[in-house]
Amino acid sequence: METNVSLDVNVYAELKILYQRLEEELIQVNPGCSGCGICCDFSKFDHILYASSIEVDFITQYVKVPNFNILDNICPFLKDNQCSIRNFRMLGCRVFYCDPHYQAVSQDVYEKYHRGIKELSTAYNIIWEYHPFLSQLAKFKSDSPAGTH
Numbered sequence: 024m025e026t027n028v029s030l031d032v033n034v035y036a037e038l039k040i041l042y043q044r045l046e047e048e049l050i051q052v053n054p055g056c057s058g059c060g061i062c063c064d065f066s067k068f069d070h071i072l073y074a075s076s077i078e079v080d081f082i083t084q085y086v087k088v089p090n091f092n093i094l095d096n097i098c099p100f101l102k103d104n105q106c107s108i109r110n111f112r113m114l115g116c117r118v119f120y121c122d123p124h125y126q127a128v129s130q131d132v133y134e135k136y137h138r139g140i141k142e143l144s145t146a147y148n149i150i151w152e153y154h155p156f157l158s159q160l161a162k163f164k165s166d167s168p169a170g171t172h
């Protein structure tokens with residue numbers, strides 16, 4: 024298991040509940056996805072994935088972060104065109120679908136859960152940070168003790 028400065032475990036538990044609610048809501052919306060994985064290759068998709076520091080902390084607490092080159096601009100958790108950390112992936116990953124029929128509701132769904140995560144940071148007195156995912160992950164790798172990640 025990766026080691027990171029751990030937040031109150033209740034934050035992670037509440038974050039998991041938020042993610043679960045989101046997944047239940049998305050089942051009702053049922054956006055289409057072929058699972059091609061192209062949206063996790065940010066250059067190909069011309070897209071920057073943002074994440075809150077709470078979510079990145081959650082991932083790095085439970086998941087081994089592979090070595091990666093930020094200049095490749097591909098999520099290092101993409102393996103054989105599949106997400107290798109589905110249970111831990113961020114809100115930005117969970118709400119993104121390229122299905123044009125989903126676009127009408129995507130912003131509302133995103134904002135609702137983004138607000139929920141922000142409220143967690145207030146409730147647990149955690150500084151709210153929201154930055155590109157890859158740069159946060161690269162910082163985590165550079166801050167980690169050599170040889171542990």
Ligand code: SF4
Nearest residue numbers: 063098100101106116
């Ligand atoms: S965490 Fe998973 S879903 Fe999110 S960008 Fe990476 S591979 Fe894609």
Ligand code: SF4
Nearest residue numbers: 056057059060062121
């Ligand atoms: S959302 Fe679109 S681009 Fe991303 S994996 Fe699904 S079909 Fe591919």
